[in-house]
Amino acid sequence: MKTDLRVMKTKEALQEALLTLLKNKPLELISISELCRKAKVNRGTFYFHYGQIEDLYEDYFREIMRDLANCYQEPYRHVVKLKTSELDPKTIKVFHHIEKYKPFYRIVFSKNMPLTYYYLLFEEIKNLFTKDREVNYQVDNTINSEYFSSYQANAILGMIIQWSMNDFKQPASFLNEQLVKIINLEV
């Protein structure tokens, strides 16, 4: 029981229409009606597959998340045991990933976007931290690892939020340097 060809065709049409419309206006200003007109898909059909435009956007989102996962794994391909103090800024690729998909993240971090996307991003980065810790080192076992990952992941997201507020003006390399300095800071 494979995916129905009709469904694929419909979804592709909607995807493409969305990306086209996104070139001219932000996500929150695109109506379902407009999208369907553009895609030549009946509005009822849209509702058959999705609930809101955001759900459609999510497909695109997940694709980019895959790229993020790859980017983040990067440092571990070079160094076996990771000590932050010797971590080369260049080996962290998260900020470069963001820079690469700048127009996309501009949307994700815009004020009107629902928290959903932020949470997806959060979960993605959190998982990477959790995985990292399992592989590379142990911490004080009275520390709850769920909260620890959340702390770390969102700290980085904090820098990214700030970066987006600065309209991504600084180069990714600058963010990297700052991150390494902050992590190595004695408290």
Place this chain on the structure above:
Amino acid sequence: MKTDLRVMKTKEALQEALLTLLKNKPLELISISELCRKAKVNRGTFYFHYGQIEDLYEDYFREIMRDLANCYQEPYRHVVKLKTSELDPKTIKVFHHIEKYKPFYRIVFSKNMPLTYYYLLFEEIKNLFTKDREVNYQVDNTINSEYFSSYQANAILGMIIQWSMNDFKQPASFLNEQLVKIINLEV
């Protein structure tokens, strides 16, 4: 030129109607029409003052932010020079503040809420960190203080996000302990 009495009356009516409606359904399900019917205010009048329901909600929001500011300042009333390693978990009050306004924050952190509120919270906490640093200690001056504050503020928000995902089950004191442990962790 004081605030027009009519305006005050209208805004109060809308505020009250909103809080009433919020008892039965989440913010995103409350329509402007419904709100105005409840408040006995003309829909046009609503648009005269606000753009969306969220703008109305923001008044309420700012009130709670004031409480947060007070809570956070708390530790500095006891200790003059703050060293995290000796910071008593009990002296940090942020988590208690969240716990106190649990129903409110449940809304703020729900998936459909726009990022706006998150950003307001973020700015609030960030400012407190910035102020703290100005008063209490200096850091490596090659570290950009804007990004450093963002890192720290959002790290705490990360724990709060996780907490909200756990439906605020753990007591605030647990979050406090975890935070102190994490901060004092040698990297």
Place this chain on the structure above:
DNA sequence: TAATTTATAGAACAGCTGTATAATATTTAG
């Protein structure tokens, strides 16, 4: 290929949105 399943189109409906205008009521300022 034929029968069955399932996606899509088209149309209709009540309710919401955002905007605009004119008439009216309330408030403020002189």
Place this chain on the structure above:
DNA sequence: CTAAATATTATACAGCTGTTCTATAAATTA
């Protein structure tokens, strides 16, 4: 207290939303 300023109401309108229904087209399966 009066005149000017301004907030509120009532009404209307085009367009969007979410849902439901029937007929039709397309794909899967046996």
